[in-house]
Structures are given as structure tokens and as C-alpha cells.
Amino acid sequence: MNVLIADDDESTTLTLSHALEAFGYSVTVAHDGLEAIQLLRSGRYRMLISDWQMPGMSGPELCREIRQRHMGRYIYIILLTSFSGSERVIEGLEAGADDFIAKPFNPSELRVRVRAGERLLGLETRELTIFALAKLAESRDQETGEHLERMREYSRVIAEDLSRTPDFRDEIDGEYIRLLYLTSPLHDIGKVAIPDTVLLKPGRLTAEEFEIMKTHTLLGAKTLEDVAASYPGGGFLKMARDIALTHHERYDGKGYPSGISGDEIPLAARITSVADVYDALTSKRVYKEAFTHELAREIIEDGAGTQFDPRVVASFVRCEDEILAIKNRFHDGYLGQEPHTLPSRSVLAESYA
Structure with missing residues (x-):
């Protein structure tokens, strides 16, 4: 699966990329929210890991932009944040995030959360595939x-x-x-x-x-x-x-x-x-x-x-x-x-x- 990382911090993107590639994922890096939007429009990415704080467009703002654009297929979004507290969680969820990872992140936790998102995306795709094939049979x-x-x-x-x-x-x-x-x-x-x-x-x-x-x-x-x-x-x-x-x-x-x-x-x-x-x-x-x-x-x-x-x-x-x-x-x-x-x-x- 292709994973898109949106983060302006080079050390964070390198650490995330190395960890995800070690788990078998293909990784692309966007350095801000606008670049992430353009890459998502290609249809190649179903999962986004975004930093909360970025220049120009914050992580929650990026989430809202993705949900408003209706990309065609569901994008699973994980927000990477150093913030804590229920207010931040509520803000992220209301913006459209699916999950969170705290900085500094644990590679094992990263793997578990990405795999969980992958399973959910698989369920959605499974049902859409079956429905399309069933309508073909019925036609x-x-x-x-x-x-x-x-x-x-x-x-x-x-x-x-x-x-x-x-x-x-x-x-x-x-x-x-x-x-x-x-x-x-x-x-x-x-x-x-x-x-x-x-x-x-x-x-x-x-x-x-x-x-x-x-x-x-x-x-x-x-x-x-x-x-x-x-x-x-x-x-x-x-x-x-x-x-x-x-x-x-x-x-x-x-x-x-x-x-x-x-x-x-x-x-x-x-x-x-x-x-x-x-x-x-x-x-x-x-x-x-x-x-x-x-x-x-x-x-x-x-x-x-x-x-x-x-x-x-x-x-x-x-x-x-x-x-x-x-x-x-x-x-x-x-x-x-x-x-x-x-x-x-x-x-x-x-x-x-």
C-alpha cells in the first residue's frame, strides 16, 4: 500500500519513512498541506499520516479539505501530534481524522495503527468490489x-x-x-x-x-x-x-x-x-x-x-x-x-x- 506523509520536518519524515518502508509500505513525502492535496488527487494514496502543525495549512485544516473535496475513495488519516488532552482529540476527530499518533512515536505503535487503518480500508473496498460484481451478474x-x-x-x-x-x-x-x-x-x-x-x-x-x-x-x-x-x-x-x-x-x-x-x-x-x-x-x-x-x-x-x-x-x-x-x-x-x-x-x- 502507498502511504503519503505530510510533514515539513525532515527528521520526522525520514524516521517515519524508514519505519514504514521496513514494514513493507511504499512512502511518498509532501512537505505541506497543499502538496499533499495535489498528490492525493492522483488517486494513488488511501492513507495519509499528517503532522498537526505545518506551514500554510495545519493537519486539521488538511483533514477538513480532504473531507470536503470527496476524493472518490476514502482516505484514512492519521494525525501526528505532540499535543495531549481531550480537546485536541475532539478537534482532530471533528476535522475528519481517523486516528492519532503521539510524538515521539513508537515504531511498533505506528505499525499497529497503520495496519488497523489498512484493514478498515480493505473492508470498504471489499464491499464495493462485491457490489459492482453482483450488479454485473444481475444486468x-x-x-x-x-x-x-x-x-x-x-x-x-x-x-x-x-x-x-x-x-x-x-x-x-x-x-x-x-x-x-x-x-x-x-x-x-x-x-x-x-x-x-x-x-x-x-x-x-x-x-x-x-x-x-x-x-x-x-x-x-x-x-x-x-x-x-x-x-x-x-x-x-x-x-x-x-x-x-x-x-x-x-x-x-x-x-x-x-x-x-x-x-x-x-x-x-x-x-x-x-x-x-x-x-x-x-x-x-x-x-x-x-x-x-x-x-x-x-x-x-x-x-x-x-x-x-x-x-x-x-x-x-x-x-x-x-x-x-x-x-x-x-x-x-x-x-x-x-x-x-x-x-x-x-x-x-x-x-x-
Whole structure:
């Protein structure tokens, strides 16, 4: 990460630069606030360490200028000061500073505070990246309505319930649930590469077209791998990649693309699979009417141990009231129509390609 230092004192900038470079950061020095503003406009810097007292523009004044300019991406600001007292802290925070380091600074403290800022910036960037990719996935199929919103809510509810069970309480924590909520909408990102003639076909797919449709799992995984590889700190996309690749695998090993089974299928994909299928069943598509909640629940229960992890299905059933409330809250116009109640069970394999 590139760190910008704004300080007119040469000895301080040299000490800060040497410490930050030893920690693996790239450092640029601005000798006053105006120079710092010009460098920040380049977009190369997400973190600024500024002295409180500088000629022309003080550290708090620099903070206010940055916040007023809306730089496009959030700039994390640490003020370096020899002042003490709550009044100075309040003044700095009101100006827009995120943290403080006292002079003379301790290199270990500097490292901890910079790393803390880096983590916070990573969270912001992570969510923006996921949101942009999810909107890309959604843009190819206008018929999905609020599908992504509903299925991420279903996934969250199921994961929260599973976190309270003996089998999963050590695997699912608050961060896991949040990451699942953020990444589950990327399950069909690979459909951006499927031809319109297949993706938007108003009817059932031929065997050849279905084989083309099935490649969206591989294409989605490859897309997310490429993003992660070219994106510093992109490790958070691993869950998204796992979901995109394996959400059509079956618990009995008869799914695609790899035919893996049971716990070989990542848990995030096993959860997403149930959420995705339930929403597809209860939503109208060009090739089917919306099924009732009761019928969709019956189909999912029938799939326990074959298509779905039975523990995830049990969680789905336990959370039925919450699931139904979400379904009714995030409707997209289709759900007000009379549901079709007598579908063929064979529609399952074709409806969620």
C-alpha cells in the first residue's frame, strides 16, 4: 500500500519513512498541506499520516479539505501530534481524522495503527468490489427481479441458524455470515459469458444448450479467480469463487461441474444452493409459474440427502417463518400472481441451470 506523509520536518519524515518502508509500505513525502492535496488527487494514496502543525495549512485544516473535496475513495488519516488532552482529540476527530499518533512515536505503535487503518480500508473496498460484481451478474437477466436480494437474506438466515448447531458452531461465526451475505449474490456471475440465445431463451433448453448453460459455474469461478489475482487483498473472493463453482453440485455427487459430494462441497455453496433453489421455485420465470411456499418447501425437503445437505434443509425448515417473511417483503411483482401448484418434479434440474 502507498502511504503519503505530510510533514515539513525532515527528521520526522525520514524516521517515519524508514519505519514504514521496513514494514513493507511504499512512502511518498509532501512537505505541506497543499502538496499533499495535489498528490492525493492522483488517486494513488488511501492513507495519509499528517503532522498537526505545518506551514500554510495545519493537519486539521488538511483533514477538513480532504473531507470536503470527496476524493472518490476514502482516505484514512492519521494525525501526528505532540499535543495531549481531550480537546485536541475532539478537534482532530471533528476535522475528519481517523486516528492519532503521539510524538515521539513508537515504531511498533505506528505499525499497529497503520495496519488497523489498512484493514478498515480493505473492508470498504471489499464491499464495493462485491457490489459492482453482483450488479454485473444481475444486468444480464432482467427477469430475476429481486432474486439476489432475497437469496442473500435466505442465506444469512440459514447460516445464523446453523451457527447455533453443534456441527457448525465452530465454522460459522459473525464474519462468516457477513461474508456469505456479501458474496452469495455472485453465485451466477458466470452467466455474463453465456450467449443471450441460451441465457434468455423463452422456454426449456435443449440438451446442448443445457451443457452450455452449465459452464457458467466454471466461467464464474475463473472470473473471480482473475479478479482476486489482480486485486491486492482479494482473498475475500475465495468464498465467492467457491459458491460460483459449486452451487450446482449435489450432496449425492450427481451435480456439476465436478460431481463432488457431501462435505466436499464448500458449506457456503451448500447454503446458497438451498436459498437459490427456494427463490427460483417461488418466483415466476418465462418457463414456469411461481410455486407456492408450501410446495417449494416440500420439494426442498424431498431433496434432503440427495440434492441438498440434510442439515441445511433442516435449518431451512426451522427458519420457515423468517424465510416466508423475507419472501413477502422482497417481492418483485411476480409473487402477487396466482402460483402454479402442480409442477412436474423434473422441472428442478432445468430451472436452476
